[in-house]
Amino acid sequence: xxxxxxxxEEILETVRKEHELTPISFETWLKPLKVHSxxxxxxTILVPSEQMGLEYINKKYKLxxxxxxxxxxxLTYEIVFILPEQAKQSEVFASPIKNEVVINAEKGNLNxxxxxxxxxxxxxxxxxxxASLAVAESPGEAYNPLFLYGxxxxxxxxxxxSIAHFILSKNPNAKVLYVTSEFFTNxxxxxxxxxxxxxxxxxxxxxxxxxxxxxxxxxxxxxxxxTQEEFFHTFNDLHGAKKQIILSSDKPPKExxxxxxxxxxxxxxxxxxxxxSPDYETRMAILRKKEELDGYNVDDEVIQxxxxxxxSNIRELEGALNKLIAHSRLEPENKEITVKMAENILQDLIYxxxxxEITPELIxxxxxxxxxxxxxxxxxxxxxxxxxxxxxxxMYLCRDMTDAPLKKIGNLLGKRDHTTIIHGADKISxxxxxxxxxxxxxxxxxxxxxxx
Ligand SMILES: Nc1ncnc2c1ncn2[C@@H]1O[C@H](COP(=O)(O)OP(=O)(O)OP(=O)(O)O)[C@@H](O)[C@H]1O
Numbered sequence: 331x332x333x334x335x336x337x338x339e340e341i342l343e344t345v346r347k348e349h350e351l352t353p354i355s356f357e358t359w360l361k362p363l364k365v366h367s368x369x370x371x372x373x374t375i376l377v378p379s380e381q382m383g384l385e386y387i388n389k390k391y392k393l394x395x396x397x398x399x400x401x402x403x404x405l406t407y408e409i410v411f412i413l414p415e416q417a418k419q420s421e422v423f424a425s426p427i428k429n430e431v432v433i434n435a436e437k438g439n440l441n442x443x444x445x446x447x448x449x450x451x452x453x454x455x456x457x458x459x460x461a462s463l464a465v466a467e468s469p470g471e472a473y474n475p476l477f478l479y480g481x482x483x484x485x486x487x488x489x490x491x492s493i494a495h496f497i498l499s500k501n502p503n504a505k506v507l508y509v510t511s512e513f514f515t516n517x518x519x520x521x522x523x524x525x526x527x528x529x530x531x532x533x534x535x536x537x538x539x540x541x542x543x544x545x546x547x548x549x550x551x552x553x554x555x556x557t558q559e560e561f562f563h564t565f566n567d568l569h570g571a572k573k574q575i576i577l578s579s580d581k582p583p584k585e586x587x588x589x590x591x592x593x594x595x596x597x598x599x600x601x602x603x604x605x606x607s608p609d610y611e612t613r614m615a616i617l618r619k620k621e622e623l624d625g626y627n628v629d630d631e632v633i634q635x636x637x638x639x640x641x642s643n644i645r646e647l648e649g650a651l652n653k654l655i656a657h658s659r660l661e662p663e664n665k666e667i668t669v670k671m672a673e674n675i676l677q678d679l680i681y682x683x684x685x686x687e688i689t690p691e692l693i694x695x696x697x698x699x700x701x702x703x704x705x706x707x708x709x710x711x712x713x714x715x716x717x718x719x720x721x722x723x724x725m726y727l728c729r730d731m732t733d734a735p736l737k738k739i740g741n742l743l744g745k746r747d748h749t750t751i752i753h754g755a756d757k758i759s760x761x762x763x764x765x766x767x768x769x770x771x772x773x774x775x776x777x778x779x780x781x782x
């Protein structure tokens with residue numbers, strides 16, 4: 331589910347591109363939408379106000395969003411839209427700060443897929459895995475706290491949820507609370523803001539009355555004084571009562587520069603375990619496991635291609651496979667995935683810094699986007715003045731920035747013959763020499779096409 335939150339803006343961007351939305355439609359309908367929660371296969375999206383037309387969004391954008399989400403996750407989610415009032419009534423709620431979804435203690439709200447069974451053990455995470463299992467088997471007794479650290483997308487959350495699932499499966503009455511540190515911080519701030527003792531004691535009662543506390547990405551607590559203070563007391567109470575504490579962070583305590591010493595020493599009381607980037611064999615095993623769990627059947631060579639090229643982040647590794655599956659499913663008759671297709675579809679992921687090849691197609695898309703038209707309109711036979719000039723700019727840029735033959739440019743621009751292309755390009759070339767506005771517009775579009 332993290333992937334949906336993390337990639338939400340890209341998901342919306344995909345809808346915008348695939349449906350050729352004009353800037354105004356995008357700003358009005360899609361941009362204000364926020365992920366409210368992801369529970370099981372239900373993705374709930376918050377529509378900020380009723381004026382935005384919940385019904386209209388539901389009718390027009392539900393399916394496009396579903397398809398784009400499937401493209402990013404490889405999974406089909408039921409999409410539900412809700413208004414802020416409904417969100418308030420709901421138990422699971424999104425933090426207003428970072429579009430973060432909070433997973434409560436109940437088992438149903440933990441990601442059901444993040445268990446020890448689905449976690450692939452390799453040289454990079456063997457120690458963290460064993461430590462997590464030991465803590466899950468004997469909470470409060472094995473290592474307390476357990477401090478897991480590692481880079482982005484390497485499985486810290488997966489291990490934390492696995493521990494919570496395991497403990498709850500052995501003891502369904504255990505009070506297990508998993509929160510992100512941002513959620514914890516928000517709760518502290520909220521309790522302080524309410525300014526009365528009841529709010530604070532409610533907060534304390536909640537956090538000190540549990541058996542297992544898991545705080546994800548604890549590095550975000552650092553530097554926030556009152557949160558550190560509250561966390562310090564929570565930690566002491568729970569630890570003193572032999573309740574299990576599990577923390578995750580992007581770095582070990584000794585490298586957390588602004589961490590108070592009294593907290594640093596407590597973090598080091600138990601066991602510190604790191605997770606490194608997976609080696610090739612582990613990457614292959616993770617991809618194979620995912621294939622098995624999701625019922626995919628992908629060619630060996632394609633799996634090898636992904637494992638060879640996506641190295642440092644498991645979220646991206648899985649994302650690459652999901653993207654390929656989603657593409658093949660959207661093709662008629664679930665087209666088989668080949669290495670060639672993988673090379674093509676995963677270009678942006680594998681070579682993020684590679685400059686895009688400048689082609690007439692790229693130019694036409696960029697010009698259309700710049701003026702807020704659909705590509706189909708730009709290349710149509712329409713001759714209204716608003717569209718004729720952008721079309722001629724596309725002709726000029728195709729001539730200026732590529733070596734493409736006139737015939738090809740003409741074909742792409744609505745089967746126009748070569749004299750029309752020469753005439754259109756010349757017109758813009760002359761205009762640039764005398765008209766500052768045209769010159770600036772053309773320069774801006776050029777920068778969009780080739781930012782380097
Ligand atoms: N060893 C593994 N076996 C199977 N899947 C894994 C493994 N490690 C990570 N994953 C998968 O990779 C994805 C990212 O993992 P996770 O969200 O746990 O990373 P994280 O370390 O918590 O990242 P962040 O620092 O962004 O919070 C998840 O879908 C998770 O299931």
